[in-house]
Structures are given as structure tokens and as C-alpha cells.
Amino acid sequence: MSSVPVEQPAVTAALETPSRGFWSEAWRQFRRRKLSLAALAFVIGMGVSALFAPAIAGTKPLVTRYKGELYFPAMAYYNRSWENAIFRTQDKFRGRYPQNLKQKDPESWAIWPLVYQDPQRRLYRDEWEGIPPNPTGAKGKPYLYYLWLKGWDSLFGTNYVEEEFGELLKDGPLPFNLFGATDRGVDVFAQMVHGAQTAMLVGFVSMGIAAAIGITTGAAAGYFGGWIDILLSRVIEVVMCIPALVLILALLAIVERPSIWHIMVVIGITGWTGIARLTRGEFLKLKQMEYVTAAKALGAGRARIMFRHILRNALAPILVPIAFGIASAILVESALSFLGFGDPTRPSWGKLLDQGRDSIQEMWWLILFPGLAIFFTVLAYNLIGEGLQEATDPRMRQAGH
Amino acid sequence: MSSPRWLILLLWTATLPCFALAGCGGSSSSKPGPATAENGKAGDGGSSQGSGEASSDEPTVLLEPYDPPTLDELNAKVEWEDRPVLDAMEMLREKQAGEQPLVSVEEALKLRNTSHENNAKILSALGRLPESDDQVDLDATIVRHLSGDLKSTNPIMTSAAVESDYHGVTGISLLSFDWNMQAFGAAEVIESWQTSKDRMYDKVVLRKDLTWSDGKPLTAHDVVFSFQTIMNPKVPVPAVRSGTDELRWVEAYDDYTLVFFHKEALAVNSWNILFPIIPKHIYENSVAEDPTMQNSEYHVKFEEQPVVSGPYRVVSRRRGQEVVVERRDEWSTFNGQEVRRKPHFKRIRFLVIEDPNTSLLALKKGDIHETLITADQWTQQTNDDDFYARNTKATGLEWTEFHICWNTKSPFFSDKNVRWAMGYAFDHDEMLEKIFYGLYEPAVGVFHPDAWMAPKTPPKPLKQDLDKAEELLDKAGWEDSDGDGTRDKEINGELVPFEFSIIYAQGSTNAEKVCNLLRENLDQIGIICNPRPLEWTVLQEMTQNHKFHAVMGGWGTGTDPYTLENIFKTGAERNYGEYSNKKVDELFAQGMKEFDQEKRADIYRQIFMQLYEDQAYTWLFHRSSFYGFNKSLRGYVFSPRGPYSYSPGFESIWMVKP
Numbered sequence A: 001m002s003s004v005p006v007e008q009p010a011v012t013a014a015l016e017t018p019s020r021g022f023w024s025e026a027w028r029q030f031r032r033r034k035l036s037l038a039a040l041a042f043v044i045g046m047g048v049s050a051l052f053a054p055a056i057a058g059t060k061p062l063v064t065r066y067k068g069e070l071y072f073p074a075m076a077y078y079n080r081s082w083e084n085a086i087f088r089t090q091d092k093f094r095g096r097y098p099q100n101l102k103q104k105d106p107e108s109w110a111i112w113p114l115v116y117q118d119p120q121r122r123l124y125r126d127e128w129e130g131i132p133p134n135p136t137g138a139k140g141k142p143y144l145y146y147l148w149l150k151g152w153d154s155l156f157g158t159n160y161v162e163e164e165f166g167e168l169l170k171d172g173p174l175p176f177n178l179f180g181a182t183d184r185g186v187d188v189f190a191q192m193v194h195g196a197q198t199a200m201l202v203g204f205v206s207m208g209i210a211a212a213i214g215i216t217t218g219a220a221a222g223y224f225g226g227w228i229d230i231l232l233s234r235v236i237e238v239v240m241c242i243p244a245l246v247l248i249l250a251l252l253a254i255v256e257r258p259s260i261w262h263i264m265v266v267i268g269i270t271g272w273t274g275i276a277r278l279t280r281g282e283f284l285k286l287k288q289m290e291y292v293t294a295a296k297a298l299g300a301g302r303a304r305i306m307f308r309h310i311l312r313n314a315l316a317p318i319l320v321p322i323a324f325g326i327a328s329a330i331l332v333e334s335a336l337s338f339l340g341f342g343d344p345t346r347p348s349w350g351k352l353l354d355q356g357r358d359s360i361q362e363m364w365w366l367i368l369f370p371g372l373a374i375f376f377t378v379l380a381y382n383l384i385g386e387g388l389q390e391a392t393d394p395r396m397r398q399a400g401h
Numbered sequence B: 001m002s003s004p005r006w007l008i009l010l011l012w013t014a015t016l017p018c019f020a021l022a023g024c025g026g027s028s029s030s031k032p033g034p035a036t037a038e039n040g041k042a043g044d045g046g047s048s049q050g051s052g053e054a055s056s057d058e059p060t061v062l063l064e065p066y067d068p069p070t071l072d073e074l075n076a077k078v079e080w081e082d083r084p085v086l087d088a089m090e091m092l093r094e095k096q097a098g099e100q101p102l103v104s105v106e107e108a109l110k111l112r113n114t115s116h117e118n119n120a121k122i123l124s125a126l127g128r129l130p131e132s133d134d135q136v137d138l139d140a141t142i143v144r145h146l147s148g149d150l151k152s153t154n155p156i157m158t159s160a161a162v163e164s165d166y167h168g169v170t171g172i173s174l175l176s177f178d179w180n181m182q183a184f185g186a187a188e189v190i191e192s193w194q195t196s197k198d199r200m201y202d203k204v205v206l207r208k209d210l211t212w213s214d215g216k217p218l219t220a221h222d223v224v225f226s227f228q229t230i231m232n233p234k235v236p237v238p239a240v241r242s243g244t245d246e247l248r249w250v251e252a253y254d255d256y257t258l259v260f261f262h263k264e265a266l267a268v269n270s271w272n273i274l275f276p277i278i279p280k281h282i283y284e285n286s287v288a289e290d291p292t293m294q295n296s297e298y299h300v301k302f303e304e305q306p307v308v309s310g311p312y313r314v315v316s317r318r319r320g321q322e323v324v325v326e327r328r329d330e331w332s333t334f335n336g337q338e339v340r341r342k343p344h345f346k347r348i349r350f351l352v353i354e355d356p357n358t359s360l361l362a363l364k365k366g367d368i369h370e371t372l373i374t375a376d377q378w379t380q381q382t383n384d385d386d387f388y389a390r391n392t393k394a395t396g397l398e399w400t401e402f403h404i405c406w407n408t409k410s411p412f413f414s415d416k417n418v419r420w421a422m423g424y425a426f427d428h429d430e431m432l433e434k435i436f437y438g439l440y441e442p443a444v445g446v447f448h449p450d451a452w453m454a455p456k457t458p459p460k461p462l463k464q465d466l467d468k469a470e471e472l473l474d475k476a477g478w479e480d481s482d483g484d485g486t487r488d489k490e491i492n493g494e495l496v497p498f499e500f501s502i503i504y505a506q507g508s509t510n511a512e513k514v515c516n517l518l519r520e521n522l523d524q525i526g527i528i529c530n531p532r533p534l535e536w537t538v539l540q541e542m543t544q545n546h547k548f549h550a551v552m553g554g555w556g557t558g559t560d561p562y563t564l565e566n567i568f569k570t571g572a573e574r575n576y577g578e579y580s581n582k583k584v585d586e587l588f589a590q591g592m593k594e595f596d597q598e599k600r601a602d603i604y605r606q607i608f609m610q611l612y613e614d615q616a617y618t619w620l621f622h623r624s625s626f627y628g629f630n631k632s633l634r635g636y637v638f639s640p641r642g643p644y645s646y647s648p649g650f651e652s653i654w655m656v657k658p
Helices: A003-016 A022-032 A034-051 A073-077 A085-090 A097-104 A143-156 A160-170 A188-224 A226-241 A244-254 A260-270 A273-286 A290-297 A302-338 A349-357 A365-392 A394-400 B017-021 B046-056 B071-077 B088-097 B105-110 B116-126 B162-170 B220-230 B269-273 B297-304 B356-365 B375-381 B416-425 B428-435 B466-475 B509-524 B536-544 B561-568 B582-593 B597-614
Strands: A063-066 A069-071 A109-111 B080-082 B141-146 B175-177 B183-186 B190-196 B201-206 B247-252 B257-262 B312-318 B322-327 B347-352 B370-372 B391-406 B488-491 B494-497 B499-505 B528-534 B550-555 B617-630
Touching (some): A034 A188, A143 A160, A188 A226, A188 A273, B071 B257, B116 B391, B162 B347, B175 B269, B220 B247, B247 B269, B416 B509, B561 B582, B561 B597
Antiparallel strands (some): B080 B190, B322 B347, B488 B494
């Protein structure tokens, strides 16, 4: 009989607190999936490092006080014109800050990025006292590998450092190329950090475009039905038949100065069909719901019903193809760069892979590090997508329990 | 074995790995005529399309009928000059007799080719001809590497550089040129060669001991028939028609005496008589039935088992995989007498491997005996015991130059000062030392400094000098007037920022590296340069229509400098940068009319200097050729066009007795 008094307050408590909303329930479910959560953390970490890439690796100071003024030359990595012209055409720094700052204004000071390496060019001799130049050819072995071998040697008494790095160490201190350097002497770590920007940008922008088109089209088709549905569904089918890669290759041949933005637009305008179909399905289902009828009865406008009432409830399953889409957009960009069709002025993981292809036997680091980056990023997005799918689909949740 | 007549003269080089392998894939053609060399993707070039279309619709008349004078009339009218008829192998033997090997063969085989000295040692010891045939393994089979399949075994259908190696051993050529690119009549094929004083006629007498591989004698009528077939508008000849079409007529006065009639009196007419020869008795009637020479059952049969005139004949062919040719005994013995040297190999197997990494692996495994290797492979993948276990490697200078071509009609580069500024802005040392590891020589102009037509004291190679570059840009009016960090200039009332694209062939790693270095250097002086890789056909179209600001490319050497006319004369076909200078135009015209070699050289030297003055291009480097050879091979000698594309070329290579 003792159970009654215990149960009683529990029931009332449940009645008093408002039931969990769809989103908070989804988040609660999502949190339970450790892998998905780790993936989300990975993606966020990647996003942050992409955003602050110039602060992690670069050769331009983040902040400098020069001739009495504050400047932010590292902004040039986001947009060339954000670097003050005083360093370019006026005082002729020629892209070499450390010595020019000292020479032209001994009073100046600067805050430097964590790693003094450029994603676009190799480090030359005497750029910064004490920092050795990047070697070209197959000599730019990863610093990380050096540390690893050193640790191994001290643990097991082997002599791998001498074997692998002996010749390089004779030439003086080892250049600080964490992940090695390409055969042109460009630091792989710097390229990967800045390349993360490219990957993130491609993923988000192209899927943003795709989502905008896909949701609008799908919503219109599902909500209005009838001939609009028939027409839009045919359009979706037609677009599905267009191979994005071929379209991109054709576009690159036409455009005077093709850039990553063109690629993103093409991926966006060809990759929305899955989203549109899903949205259409959700809308077909949800427009039958009582709350929609209620909203209609209250005199809400079509747009209001579609986007405030239905879309909110349809959005969760739609996020799933978007997450997968980001992963595939990153893959497409890498593939294009790998084939040599990427934006040549932008560092990218695929481009590193491409450079590693010719010398795979000697320069394994050109394959390993960007390969891992692509693998983990794509995997993370897929895990997030999967987590979302499971978290928002009550049927799968039940099946899982 | 005569000489490799399938010359790639000028090549607009893509350095795409496969092209690089093919010696830069140009359509190879028999003549050094300017129009002969097409670009990279052989056969897709203008001439093939043009002729192909012509054959399908209304065939235009390519050859007007001509009533040649009789030989007596001609002899009465014309003053003949004897031209040299030489044996290339004897010439090489004489040359080598005066040279002592720097090291013994054993030492050379142990050497690692890590320096210029070692390269010279290896070539001096292993590049020698055999002292006698006793040293040579005459029963040997050599496996050669082909970087792509033959499109056709019919020599007049040749269109790609890869076919030149095959045609070089199965065909004959009336003329050859040696390692200094000097021309002479091929003694194995002709008895005499005379040219009229006014250069309007060439008279060639064939040797009487030439036979086809089916036993029929090869006569002057075969040559005439070949000429007429090439000029037959119904036959879709891809490449060899250009140059040949400069001939007015070819007449056989008896079975062995040929006279070639030229259209104009030009110094370089003789090159046009170099077209491939096909057997008249095989094709005489069949060409009319099947002008494609490829489709009918009869032609397919001869495509697989061609009747050839050279030292080797085809024994088997598997498309896409290999072609095996075997020595013809009739080549060296005629009526029981030895009339020519026996070729050094019993069999040659041409193995088709398209990917350079695979071909290097095949060489290491011993599956092939020789292959072209890339600069990266040379520096990085051919230094270990694994490579030297079976092979050695050697390099030779080529006269191929690489450059950046500026569009002189572009608002950016119309001013000579700007073009000079580009030359000074570019970090030549970084390119030579770091991109090419010191393997290539700097280029200053259109000719290699060793060439006979190059200035005796050529200008010094440019060095990077950013101050000078900026000074020149300021002088040309390109200053940062709006203070945005990029140079600009007011053109037609509009402020134009100095931002341009440099285009290059997709997949060419060398070009990509060079263009990115240029981008980096120009960024330092406030100019935005966007490297832009383009798919080959798009690149060709853009360059031919002058729709570019800058393009990176390369030209291989012609056997004669007149081939440059096609590149630098005002309005010329391949004057992509629309360079125009009256003085140069006049000098080209003079060069064609001047018959004296030294005076001609002088004219071309002036052209060289004028082009340099005007910086029509920014010349970058001369590419070397790199080859891996099996240790059993000897006798390889490098010419300005690599170890094969000259005379004796492949003929001098031999295998030691095991």
C-alpha cells in the first residue's frame, strides 16, 4: 500500500510540467547517441578552426601596430582587399612581414598566428630569423612523424629518427611542418587548416542553396497538390537526371574566372531534389493534421500555415538529407580538386591528395592527413545525419529500445 | 633502320604526363613545316578535321594537274648542286672515334646518376657503338615502351608522336638529320640527292636494292603514288598532308629517279620531300574502293599485317597492348650480298603502357628495357637499389623551351615594359632550383644556346628583381592610384585593376607550379594573377582565338628555324599572343630566301634578339629528357630531340651478349 503515496506526486508533477517539445525531445534523443554527439563536437571544432584559420596558421600578423596605427593584415586570408594597401603598394612589404615590420618601423609590434606557415606558398630562407625554410621535393617530412619516432626511440631504444631524419637534421633545425610539406614546399598543416574553410564553406553554402530551393519547391508541391504538384514533381525528376559533376566541368570551361563559388552554386542547384521530395512528403502528411485545419479555420494565410505551422514540424526529417548533403558536397569538392578542376587559388584537401598522387611512395603524408580529414569530416556529417534521423523518428526510436 | 623521320617539330607542350612521355605528343609529321606540328592530342588538330570534312562532303582539289618537263629539258634548264648523302652510323662512329670514354663500362654501370659529371660518364661509356658485331647480341629482343597505342600502322595515317617510334623502324626516309639537326640524304635509301641552285627542284635517285616486306622492289613509282594518295582529298590524312602540300608535283622519270617540284624558291623546300612511303602495288586499286584506307576488309588485313619498307616488319599486333616487329633479312642482304648493316635487334616489342608510374615499375621489374621518365621520377623514384638493380638512367638536353606567352593585344601586356616587368618579377632561381631541382637550363629566347642559329653570345638569363619590375610597371602607368593594394591604370576612362588569368593545360604539374610561383611573385608587387587550368581542347580554342591574357606553354625545336615563322610572324597561325613586329616579319621573309647557311643563321639570330628585346614571351627553361635504360643496353646518344628522334637514333642502340 505504500506505493500509492509515492506514485501520486509523480503523476501530478508530470501533469504540471509542460510536456517536452518536439525539438527538445529530439535533442534529448540525439544526446544519447554518443557517436553522433562526438561527431557534432568534431564538426563544431572543425568549424571553429576553419573560421579562425588565419590565427592558427599564416604569415601575416593578426594585429600589428605599425607607424602608430593598428592593422589586421591577416584579414587578407579572408579577402585580399582587407589587407591594408600600406603593406602592399605603399611600403612594399612584398608579403614578408617579420623583417619589414622591424626595418621600416622599429617601434612596431605584432601578434602572430600560432604557426608561421603559409597555405599558399613555401617558407623562404631568412624570412624570420631562426625559422628554417621549407624544403622542396620529397624532403618535407612531417614534424609529427619526427616526434613520434623520437618518442618511439626513447621508449624502445631504436634509432628510427636517425634513419628517417638523419640527412635532414644535418642541414640544421627541422622545419616546423607539422603534417609535412608538399613537393613545392608548401606546409600541409597550413593548407589543411585553410582547406577546412573551403570544405566547410562548400558544405554549408551549397546545402544552404539546396535547402532553400528544395524546401520551397517541396513545400509548394506538397501543400498545394494538384497540377502544381505534378509540375514540380516533374521538375524534380528532370533535375535529378542532371549529373552535377558534368555540369560543373562544363561551367568551369565557360566562366572567365571560375572560383569555389561557382562550384558551390552548381552543387546547390543540382542537389536539392532529395530535400524537395522529403519536404513534399512531410507536407502531404502534415497538411491533413487537425492543427492545420484549425489554423485554416482561424483564417491564417497560406504562407503562414506553410512556413510557421507545417514547416516547423516537418523540418527535423528534412535536416537529415541536408546533413548527408553537406558530406557529399565536401566529397564532390575534394573530388574536383583531386581531378585538378578545383579553385586553383584556394587551398583544399582534395588538392593535397592530388599532389600526393604522383609521389605516393615517397610522400605518404600528402595522402594520409588530408585523407583522414576528409574521411572524418564526411563520417561526422553522416553520423550527425544518422543521429538526427533516429532522434526525430519515433518509429526508429521504438525499434531501438 | 634509316632515320626517325617522324619528327615532331614544334610542340605546343602540355607536359601532361602522357604527352610528356610521348615526347610531348604532337602530331608527328614527316616535315618540319610549320603547320605540321599540332598540339598535344594528336590527330584532333586542325589538319585532321579539315581533311576529314573535305573527304566526306565535296572533295576539293588539292593537287592541280601538272605537265612536268622531261628530264632532259629539266637538266638543260637547271643547274644542279650536289647535296650530302651520308651514313649516320658511320658519322656517329667517326665522332666517337675522337672521344675517349671517361670511365670503363663496368664503372659506368656501377655509377649513380646524381650529377652532371656522372651523367657525362655514363653516356660516354654506355653510349658507344659496338667495336664489332661480336659484342652485339644480334638475336636479342628489346622491349620498348609506347605511351599510347598506335592509331594506325599505315604511315600516312600517322598522327601521334607515339607512332613515330614504330614508323621509325618499319619505314624509310629519304632525308635524315643528325644530332646537330643538320640535314643530309640517307645513304641506306638513296644514291644521290641534288638540289637546283634556285631551290625549285630536288632530284633524288633511289637505291636499287630496296624491297617491300612482301618481296616486291621499292621504286620511284611508290613515292609518286604515296604523294598522290596523300594529296587525294578523299583520303582522310590526319597530319602528313601539311608540308607535302607545299610540293607542286613529284615525277618519277624512271624506276629510281625522282624529281620534286616546288612552288616557290625557298631555302627550306627540301624538307617537304619527306613524306611517308606506301606500297603502290597494295593500295593502287583499293584506295578508290575505300578512301579511308581503314575500313574495307582488304585494308583491315593490311592494317594488321602492313607491307613495309623499313628494316623491321610487323609479326603481331594486339590493339592497346603491344606491337611486335621482327628484323627483315632482305633489308640487309640483297641477291645474296650484304648491302646494309644488320639492325642490332632481332625483334622489337613495343609495349603499350599509358601511365608513367606503371611504366617505371615495369622498367624496374625488367618488363621493358627503356622508358621516358618524368623529372619527379628522376629525382625521387629512381635513386634506390631497386631501380639500379636492373637499370641505369641518363639525361640529355633538349631544345624544347617553355615560356609564358603574353597576349600583346591585351590591355595589360601591350606595353613592352610590362612584359619586361613580368620577366623581372618572376623568381627564375626558385623555379630552376626548387621546382625543377636544377635539372633544367634557363631559357632566354626561342633557340637553345647550343643551336647553330642561336646568337653566339646570348643574353644572360633573367634574375628576379622586384625593384626593377616595379619601376617598369610605374613607367608603364600601372600604379596603385586608388590605394586598394592593387595596381591599376586608367584605360578609356575606366580604372582597370591589374588582375588577369594565366591559363595552362589541365593536369600539367610543371605548368601549375610555375603559374603558382608567378602568382605568388606578382602578388608581392600588387598584381593579381589567377592561374587557371583548362581542359586541352578549351585551351587550344582560347589560344587560337587569342582569348587570353597569358598562357604557359612550350615549343619543341624544329629542325630548321623557319618553323618559327608560324609562331611569331604577324597574323601567323600559331601566333597566339598576336605578336607583331615589322622587322621580324621582314627577317622571316629574308630567311626563307637566303640559301647561305651562315647568312641565314645571322638572320635568325637577329630575330632571336628582336624577340628578346620585345619580350614577346617570358622564356623560362629548356626541358631535358630523362630516360631509364636497362643495363644490357648500350649505344644511346642524346640529341636535342631526345635519344630517338634523329639519325641514327634508335639504330645505334644495341644489347650486349649475355
